[in-house]
Amino acid sequence: MSDIKYGKLLKATDPTAGDSAHPTLRAWRIFKASRSADAVLTNEGKRTPLGLVILATLMWISRRRNLVLVEFLPAVRRGIKGALVTRAYKFLLPRVVAGAQVMTHWEKDDYAHRYGIPKERLHVIPFYYFDDRLRPEPARWSPAGRTRYLSTGRNACDWDTLLEAAEGEGWPLTIVTRGTERARVVGAAARAGATALADVPRDRHDKMLASAELLLVILQEKAVSAGHVRLMSAATFGTPVILSAIRGVEGYEHLAVATVPPGDALALRNAVDWFLSNPESVRGRMDAIRARAIERPFSKYLAEIENLLHSSVG
Structure with missing residues (x-):
């Protein structure tokens, strides 16, 4: 059974479908089902x-180790709550997790150390490079x-660095973020001549991305994967990316x-100048990105998630 989108695609039952109850109650319902x-x-x-702590606690009490975690991205949390979550994970997850997916190789070592999950139960399954549910193959680059x-x-957006780089450059820049974050950056966006939007629906976002000349994925360094959906979406729609080389995107720089x-x-300014001044180099790199993206569609990723599920529980 499963309460996430991949479970539905794998035809797993979902006891929480349409359920807006408190996480405590939903965890109990999942456990019962x-x-x-x-x-x-x-x-x-x-x-x-x-x-997750509640669900893992119930499974530990009942002596069951058949929890499979996908896209396991536990950010390092500060303060008392963060310390309590980390301690709970370190006690519970090694006892109830049969398998967990991580996005990068360094996370496998990090989470084994941080939470005590045996390395053989942590599986590196990279995120997909293009979405073949939207297109049969990635779009070709054309300006x-x-x-x-x-x-x-x-998540992990470095708006301060982005807008500092944009100020005075005349970039035709639009940023899209959370409503609460927009309130913080709207002034700097205005000074940089950028348009700041918030909470744009996915279909509109995809149309904006498909018509963009350039996607700037400018990220803060955090101890967790980040930026993969943006890289995949850009490859799907044939949009060039300039990317912050943080640990969270290790192994995805080729996109x-x-x-x-x-x-x-x-x-960042110099990279944008290079992009504008070297159209043939950009075209060559976009052709290479497209060739790599074709090799790893969503359908392949889903099959690997299914294999993880079956291999983790025997």
Whole structure:
């Protein structure tokens, strides 16, 4: 059984479908429904840390180790709550997790150390490079009709560095973020001549990305994967990316036409200047990105998630 989107695609039952109850109650419902299931497929993002701790506690009490976590991205949390979550994970997860997916190789070592999960239960399954549910193959790069620079995201976004680099450059830049974050950056965006939007629906976002000349994925360094959805979406729609080279994107740099050090506004300006001045080099790199993206569609990723599920529970 599963309460996440991949479970639905794998035809797993979902006892929480349409349920808006508190994470505590949802965890109890999942636990009750899972007693006859071979495995429970979920992730922290869906369950929330509290919900995952509760579910893991119930499974530990019942002496069951058939929890499978996908896209396991537990950010380092500060303060008392963060310390409590880390301690709970370190006690519970080695006892109940049959298998967990991580996005990068360094996370496998990090989470084994941080939470005590045996390395053989941590599996590196890279995120998919293009979405073959939207297109049969990645779009080819063409600058025709593409008029804006775009930067979007909800997690790990380094708006300060991006807008510092943009100020005075005349970039046709639009940023898309959370409503609460927009309120913080709207002034700096205005000074940089950028348009700041918030909470744009996915279909509109995809149309904006498909018509963008350039996607700027400018990220803060954090101890967790980040930026993979943005890289995949850009490859799907044939949009060039300039990317911050943080640890969270290790192994995915080939999906960008250029990378820059995190927090370096000057390097970002220089990368955009290179992009504008070298159209043939950009075209060559976009052709290479497209060739790599074709090799790793969503359908292949889903098959690997399914294999993880079956191999983790025997």
